[in-house]
Amino acid sequence: MGIGYMSVGLKTSKLESTPPKHGGDLAYWQRKVGSEALDWLDLSSACNREPWPIPDVAPSLWMDLPDQAGLLEQAERYFGRRPNAIGAGSQHIIESLPPMLREYKGSINLCVFVPRIGYQEHAFAWKKWGFEIVYYDALEDLLEQKWAVAVVIQPNNPTGEVASAKILSQLITHAEQQGASIVVDEAFVDACPELSLLNSQQGEDLSESLFVMRSVGKFFGLAGARVGFVFCAQKWQTALKNLLGPWPVATPSLHLVQLAFADKAWQSQALQSLKIRQAAFVERVIPKFNTIFDSQDYALSPLFVTWTLESEEYAKQVFEMLHQVGIHTRLGEGWIRVALPALDEMDALNSALIRLLKTAGGQTQRFSRGQLA
Numbered sequence: 001m002g003i004g005y006m007s008v009g010l011k012t013s014k015l016e017s018t019p020p021k022h023g024g025d026l027a028y029w030q031r032k033v034g035s036e037a038l039d040w041l042d043l044s045s046a047c048n049r050e051p052w053p054i055p056d057v058a059p060s061l062w063m064d065l066p067d068q069a070g071l072l073e074q075a076e077r078y079f080g081r082r083p084n085a086i087g088a089g090s091q092h093i094i095e096s097l098p099p100m101l102r103e104y105k106g107s108i109n110l111c112v113f114v115p116r117i118g119y120q121e122h123a124f125a126w127k128k129w130g131f132e133i134v135y136y137d138a139l140e141d142l143l144e145q146k147w148a149v150a151v152v153i154q155p156n157n158p159t160g161e162v163a164s165a166k167i168l169s170q171l172i173t174h175a176e177q178q179g180a181s182i183v184v185d186e187a188f189v190d191a192c193p194e195l196s197l198l199n200s201q202q203g204e205d206l207s208e209s210l211f212v213m214r215s216v217g218k219f220f221g222l223a224g225a226r227v228g229f230v231f232c233a234q235k236w237q238t239a240l241k242n243l244l245g246p247w248p249v250a251t252p253s254l255h256l257v258q259l260a261f262a263d264k265a266w267q268s269q270a271l272q273s274l275k276i277r278q279a280a281f282v283e284r285v286i287p288k289f290n291t292i293f294d295s296q297d298y299a300l301s302p303l304f305v306t307w308t309l310e311s312e313e314y315a316k317q318v319f320e321m322l323h324q325v326g327i328h329t330r331l332g333e334g335w336i337r338v339a340l341p342a343l344d345e346m347d348a349l350n351s352a353l354i355r356l357l358k359t360a361g362g363q364t365q366r367f368s369r370g371q372l373a
Contacts, residue, residue: 014127014128014129014130015128017124017127017128019121019124020120020121020123020124025044026040026042026044026328029323029328033323036326037323037328039326040323040326040327040328041326041327041328041341041345041348041349041352042328042339043327043328043329043330043338043339043341043349044328044329044330044337044339045223045330045339046157046158046188046218046301046303046304046330046337046339047217047218047221047223047303047339048191048218048219048220048221048270048274048303049221049339049340049341049342049345050221050270050273050277050342050343051220051221051222052220052221052222052260052263052266052270053266054256055256055259057252057255057256061251061252061255062251062252064251065247065251066247066248066249066250066251066254067251067254068086068249068254070254070255070258071086071227071254071255071257071258071261072086074258074261074262075229075257075258075261077261077262078261079198079214079229079231080198080199081198081201081231083214083229083230083231084230084231084232084234084236084237084240085229085230085237085240085241085244086227086228086229086244086248086249086254087227087228087229087230087244087248087249088226088227088228088244088248088249089215089217089223089226089227089228090185090187090213090214090215090217090228090229090230091121091228092226092228092244092248093213093228093229093230093240093244094121094122094125094185094213095125096240096243096244097125097149097181097183097211097240098125098126098128098129098131099129099243100236100239100240100243101148101149101181102129102130102131103239105148109146109147109148110130110131110132110148111131111132111134111146111147111148111149112126112131112132112133112134112147112148112149112150112151113134113135113136113141113142113145113147113149113150113151114126114133114134114135114136114150114151115135115136115137115151115152115153115156115159116135116136116137117156117158117159117332117335118151118153118156118157118158118159119153119157119185119187122151122153122183122185123135123151126149131148131149134147139152139163139167139171140167142171142174143170143171143174146178146180147178147180148180148181149180149181149182149183150171150175150180150181150182150183151182151183151185152168152171152182152183152184152185153184153185153187154168154184154185154186154188154189154195154196154197155188155189155192155195155301157187157188157301157304157337158299158304158306158330158332158335158337159299159306160299160300160301160304160306161299162192162195165197165200168184168197169200172207172209172210175207175209175210176207176208176209179209180209181209181210181211182209182210182211183211183213184197184210184211184212184213185213186198186212186213186214186215187213187214187215187217187218188218188219188301188302188303189214190214190216190218190219190220191218191219191271191274191301191302191303192302196212197210197212198212198214198231201231205233205234206231206232206233207233208233208235208236210232210233211230211231211232211236212230212231212232213228213229213230213231214228214229214230214231215227215228215229216228216257216260218303219270219303220257220260222256222257222260225253225256225257226249226250226253227249227253227254227257273343274302274303274340276343277340277341277342277343277346278300278302278340280343280346281305281340281341281346282300284346284350285341285346285349285350285353286298286305288350288353288354288357289305289307289338289353291357292318292321292322292353292356292357293307293309293318293336294309294310294314295307295308295309295310297309302340303339303340304337304338304339304340305337305338305340306332306335306336306337306338307335307336307337307338308334308335309334309335309336310334311334312333312334315331315332315333315334315335315336316331318336319331319336321356322356324356324359325352325353325355325356325359326352327349327352327353
């Protein structure tokens with residue numbers, strides 16, 4: 001069924017393991033390449049290129065200890081249910097779940113299923129705490145396996161894969177039947193809110209097997225605020241809060257996210273803008289990328305587009321060629337992800353791609369691997 005195994009020790013943590021390398025990192029390339037990288041169009045991050053506008057922040061917010069009450073109230077209105085805990089981004093929650101669940105599950109059947117392609121910090125977080133990692137390719141595979149934890153990314157970054165409500169319901173039931181846990185990472189779902197698992201859980205107590213994570217880094221473009229939320233059964237709330245600590249998020253971040261959640265006009269406008277920008281990207285830009293990548297195998301998501309290329313080596317070559325015309329993308333293992341540009345960035349991107357195509361021998365000529373050699 002296309003499942004690959006990577007075992008780690010079941011009784012000892014692996015806290016000295018080498019962490020995964022993160023993509024994007026424009027600052028790294030600016031240090032490596034020099035001043036020319038300062039003017040690159042950075043499409044490496046899948047955060048909204050038209051983020052929520054930051055207002056002036058009162059100086060007193062930097063002096064007051066954080067109080068989450070106001071944000072919790074506004075978050076309940078935004079999400080339709082009250083978060084059980086707030087962390088320093090969903091990454092903070094990803095880090096906290098393994099030690100908490102290991103404490104409850106002991107050292108028996110510490111098997112965690114994670115997507116083969118997806119945010120690699122999920123696998124690394126469980127690995128650090130001595131869980132056995134199993135990579136899966138299709139969600140349906142999980143229904144035929146036993147596991148302590150399964151991680152679902154909805155929608156997946158970078159594949160754009162979307163899990164149906166039916167399969168999610170089946171996975172929750174499967175988890176309940178085996179006393180397991182399912183973690184659903186909804187970091188990208190605000191751009192397509194109809195897909196959120198929270199929609200079907202309103203008015204109900206969440207299953208003890210279910211953990212849903214949300215973030216403000218992607219749709220709102222507030223990755224630097226470091227604010228994430230977890231929704232789970234009341235049973236886990238105290239333990240999670242104890243692991244996250246008393247003041248995990250700075251006072252200015254709490255304040256700004258509270259304002260962003262209350263800004264319904266911006267949210268509506270942003271969703272409309274994403275549709276307009278995606279339509280322009282599909283019409284004007286994708287055909288050029290198809291030629292440059294020598295591939296029409298792409299996944300379209302509200303905040304990004306990911307192309308699957310023939311090989312890792314070819315992907316690296318194209319990634320470097322895009323740098324020559326000032327376009328910075330996210331390079332993966334045989335794939336390249338391109339963030340949806342802001343509307344006022346579309347012309348610059350289009351012009352850069354035309355220059356690259358001309359450099360390769362004309363707009364009508366295929367941008368082949370031979371030309372990149």
